[in-house]
Amino acid sequence: MSYPILIEQSNQILRELVDAGQPVLGYIYPHIPHEIVMAHGLTPSLVRTNPTTVGAYEDSLQTFSCSLTRNLFSQRVNGSFPLLAGIVFSSNTCDALQNVADVWRLRFPEDNVIRLTYPVGDSGNPAVQYLALEIKAFSDALESLTGVAFQKDAFIEAASIVGGIRRGLQLLYSARLVNPSLIPYDTLSELVGEFMTAPTKTVLTRIEKKWAEVLDGLKKEKQDGVVEKTRTALLSQDMGGINLTSDSAVRIAFIGGMVEPTTIADLINNVPGMKSNTVVLDVLTFGFRTVFTPPVETEGDPFEGAARSILGAPSEPTQEGLSKRVKLLKDVLTHLSIGGLVVCEQSFCDPDEFEAPSTERAAAEVGVPIVRLPIDPELSDRARLEGRLQTFLETLDAS
Numbered sequence: 001m002s003y004p005i006l007i008e009q010s011n012q013i014l015r016e017l018v019d020a021g022q023p024v025l026g027y028i029y030p031h032i033p034h035e036i037v038m039a040h041g042l043t044p045s046l047v048r049t050n051p052t053t054v055g056a057y058e059d060s061l062q063t064f065s066c067s068l069t070r071n072l073f074s075q076r077v078n079g080s081f082p083l084l085a086g087i088v089f090s091s092n093t094c095d096a097l098q099n100v101a102d103v104w105r106l107r108f109p110e111d112n113v114i115r116l117t118y119p120v121g122d123s124g125n126p127a128v129q130y131l132a133l134e135i136k137a138f139s140d141a142l143e144s145l146t147g148v149a150f151q152k153d154a155f156i157e158a159a160s161i162v163g164g165i166r167r168g169l170q171l172l173y174s175a176r177l178v179n180p181s182l183i184p185y186d187t188l189s190e191l192v193g194e195f196m197t198a199p200t201k202t203v204l205t206r207i208e209k210k211w212a213e214v215l216d217g218l219k220k221e222k223q224d225g226v227v228e229k230t231r232t233a234l235l236s237q238d239m240g241g242i243n244l245t246s247d248s249a250v251r252i253a254f255i256g257g258m259v260e261p262t263t264i265a266d267l268i269n270n271v272p273g274m275k276s277n278t279v280v281l282d283v284l285t286f287g288f289r290t291v292f293t294p295p296v297e298t299e300g301d302p303f304e305g306a307a308r309s310i311l312g313a314p315s316e317p318t319q320e321g322l323s324k325r326v327k328l329l330k331d332v333l334t335h336l337s338i339g340g341l342v343v344c345e346q347s348f349c350d351p352d353e354f355e356a357p358s359t360e361r362a363a364a365e366v367g368v369p370i371v372r373l374p375i376d377p378e379l380s381d382r383a384r385l386e387g388r389l390q391t392f393l394e395t396l397d398a399s
């Protein structure tokens with residue numbers, strides 16, 4: 001599915017939910033407590049950039065706003081934004097989101113803008129306690145918005161749905177690493193996109209069905225055990241017991257921030273030399289980093305459970321913890337037999353720009369060639385991006 005079709009399909013699903021009287025809460029930064037949102041009777045849905053909307057200069061926005069926030073703001077200005085009960089902006093992640101939220105609130109006072117503040121540091125239990133308090137305040141804001149108090153039953157059901165979706169996607173990510181012929185990258189990215197649009201039982205069923213098909217293929221090849229081990233290793237961020245080998249010429253991974261896997265699947269479609277089994281992994285904020293979030297514990301304090309889950313996900317370039325990310329990246333490259341790395345950098349995104357040199361150095365230290373890919377939501381430079389990828393593949397093939 002191409003990215004514009006995903007947008008159309010996602011808008012259609014949102015329209016159907018809203019028409020059916022289901023309130024939708026939009027989010028931009030994907031590490032939100034889905035289960036808490038659903039416990040207030042809301043459906044959490046990623047607010048997507050739209051490649052047909054030009055994120056042009058907007059004099060309400062500061063010059064440092066990134067291309068992603070510009071695109072979203074332009075959609076809101078030109079009236080093409082989806083109908084939402086409210087929209088969540090993260091604090092303490094990056095300057096762009098911090099400030100665009102203020103501008104948004106002033107410019108569109110009729111919108112319900114809700115903030116969720118994240119701890120920047122990776123300080124274990126104090127960070128969990130801090131985020132738990134923030135999530136509790138967020139839950140109170142949702143109650144004011146909807147008039148629906150936190151419902152424990154709905155929270156437990158949401159934990160089961162979201163946990164099931166994540167588990168299924170983790171297995172599919174791992175299956176693609178072990179045997180990419182069994183699950184095309186565009187199918188995987190499409191399922192991730194559906195999760196982000198609306199984590200519903202329908203999406204869970206689709207993912208479980210796809211996993212059952214893939215599992216059949218894995219069993220025939222006697223690869224089901226290694227897929228489960230790979231999933232466990234990725235989830236615990238300890239790759240020690242895994243050593244995948246490859247018989248294909250080139251296996252590459254994409255890494256970066258707020259880029260959707262569907263955008264990558266769409267972009268690589270026309271690149272000469274890109275085979276169906278070439279891209280075996282993404283380490284994107286809207287992909288791997290959100291999917292490999294551990295499940296929420298439903299016993300005990302739900303806000304603490306949600307905080308622990310969010311902070312258990314692979315860390316983001318917006319957080320402290322660079323050395324941990326570098327170690328994980330080196331382990332992923334070496335233990336999963338990755339032969340080339342594409343580093344996506346969202347235009348004017350400070351976290352991406354600060355992280356890229358360390359990513360480049362880490363890959364060089366384990367002998368994996370990289371290419372840096374400046375990218376914006378409109379793929380305005382598409383031909384050049386395709387050319388860069390083609391050249392990169394040729395370089396890898398020749399080495």
Ligand code: SF4
Pocket residue numbers: 066067068069093094095096097257258318346348349350351352
């Ligand atoms: S793309 Fe970068 S600057 Fe823009 S919202 Fe995301 S992290 Fe912030």
